[in-house]
Amino acid sequence: MRPLRHKALAVLLPLAWSPAFAQQVAPALPAAPTPLASSGLPAVSSRAVRDDLIASAESARKDERWIDALAIYEHLLAADPRDDVAYRMQAITLADLGASYRADELRAQWPSVFADFQRDRLQGDRVARAIGWGMSYPENADDPNAELRRAYDAVRELKTHPERTNWEKTRLRMDSLMATNALGMYQETIDEFEALKREGVDLPAYALGPAGDSYLALHRPHDAQLALQRAVELNPSDIDTQILLAYAYLEQERFDIALPMMQKLVESQPAWIQRAGAESDQANWRRYRAEMTYAQMISFGDDNARAQRIIEQLVRIGPNRSSTQAAMGSLMYRRGHPTAALERYDMALTLDPRNRDAEIGRVSALFETGRIDEAIEANRQVQLRYPKNLHAQRLQHEVDLRVGPIGRIGWVHGRNDSTSANGSPLGTQDYRFNFETWTPLIHNRWRLGIVGDTVDARFVPDVVRYRRIGGAVDYRFGQFGARVSAYEVQEPRLDGAWTVDGSWYLDDTWTLRASVADNDVDTTLQARRAGFKANSASIGASWRPSDLGAIDMRLKHLRYSDGNLRDQASAFGRWRLYTSPHLMIEGLGSGWWSRGSRNDAPYFNPSHDAMVTAGLRFNHMIWRHYDAYLRQRLDIEAGPYWQEGYGTKWVPSVAYRQEWRPAQGHTFEYGVSWAKPVYDGGRERRIAYELAYRWGF
Structure with missing residues (x-):
């Protein structure tokens, strides 16, 4: 509800029960909201009515009926914008609802009514929300981390405030783990995480997840496993943390644990979510993520044929999902089909030009198909867009090896x-x-x-x-x-x-070869012992339908200097x-x-x-x-x-x-x-x- 300007009616309300009566100087307050005509709330005609409404709002908050509580506070503020209790609790309830920006704006407009711990909480909620938004879809494709950097800068600025409570100082440090991890500052994330552990801080699940992810990025899967196991214990319903834990096992080559774990996770998620009163069921995208991860892990274990059967089903379910097309491209590349991989990567980038996995995978596929100029330019764009990204850095190492000696x-x-x-x-x-x-x-x-x-x-x-x-x-x-x-x-x-x-690379399946040699190195040494050598000509073909198998064929003709003609197939x-x-x-x-x-x-x-x-x-x-x-x-x-x-x-x-x-x-x-x-x-x-x-x- 957008608030209106302060009405003269509010000034005429009895000052005897106004909690702001004792204030010598009235601060500039935000506009009062319009009363809800259909709210069914009683008119605020006395202090007793006001106190009953405050108690009702507190009861609603205990039951986590945040909307009901917020309606009461707005009703009270419409009657008296100087009601500091209603004003304070309105801001806190907005924060409970996730409206952290608005809650902190209200705090900044009347800071004196908030205790230090409440001030610290609302400021912390705001930067935490900024970190969350910074990790989502970027506002600027050319600088996808701009919002996240601003949020991290805000965290660092708040850390400099000495008056903050100890708990909020600790909370800022935990929130910073999310920001540094998302920004690719993996060592910084681990340093702060391990410092918190040494200090005996009981870390929540949301702080353990980024630490586990950073350990994985730094190739420390056992440490990641320990952090993520604890995160899953604290929040067993978070499938993304469970997926990260499965990767921690996988990167220790514990396929025997990771694959059954992912299969169980997939089976635990229904394909559709049924809600009472809904006209239709809702697709369960948590199952989709789990099943996609399960297929990719199967592929990492070299069973690409089984992985393809799973991913093809997911492509049929979500053909317009960029991430699905990119995953299919990655699978096609591992199956030895770089041309098919390129088609999938291009589809993914058509659906989402900022799909990082497709951009990175496309570089390798271009190299494999001999399109070197395009591959180098595509890699240049990746490095410009993701200069500090770990996957981009690994791609650069691969490119250096491909073009190097x-x-x-x-x-x-x-x-x-x-x-x-x-x-x-x-x-x-x-x-x-x-x-x-x-x-x-x-x-x-x-x-x-x-x-x-x-x-x-x-x-x-x-x-x-x-x-x-x-x-x-x-x-x-x-x-x-x-x-x-x-x-x-x-x-x-x-x-x-x-x-x-x-050589002639016909397609992903066939490659033709031919050669001509003078004084062929394959001339038998018995012939050379007798003083003879041989010239040769050969043609060959390779058929590779997939990573499962191949056939290499060759015809060769040798002409020895003694006149002997030898043919081989x-x-x-x-x-x-x-x-x-x-x-x-x-x-x-x-x-x-x-x-x-x-x-x-x-x-x-x-x-x-x-x-x-x-x-x-x-x-x-x-x-x-x-x-x-x-x-x-x-x-x-x-x-x-x-x-x-x-x-x-x-x-x-x-x-x-x-x-x-x-x-x-x-x-x-x-x-x-x-x-x-x-x-x-x-x-x-x-x-x-x-x-x-x-x-x-």
């Missing part, structure tokens, strides 16, 4: 024990060392690199080595990529070599059979066929041979802490190998590898493999050791 070093050593009279094509021992190092991205298209290989094999009685080193140029733009490498061959004799590689496929947060099992399958045109070549050169294998891959996450992890992989395969003139024999193989990433941008791989291949009918036992390090994105 990259490279790889690999080493393989094999030991071969052959029963064939001709010995193993790889000798008794073989080594392979290769490296490539590339400059940062130049003009968003180009990289320059230094590349090289060393391959050698120990035969009886000699050693054959092929060594080359050279430079390369790599170009990537949009769907196309090309690389040209030129080498100086230093062993077995001075020579030259070059390769040209090209191969395909390798994998498909996920089982998924859990720390263990994935895949089925493996491969096929290989080749032929050679010469039967008298002084190296292993079957006229026709073929092989088919099947197997299993066990991929286990040993530990993971955010970007750092250690995983192990076990491959077991077997299949028949056929060679013309020598019949068919089964070939088994086992490989064990570990992948260790101590930090994003640095990955080590190492392992051992065992196999019993067959060459010209002779069985060989091979053990190989591998080690590799790659840097960059």
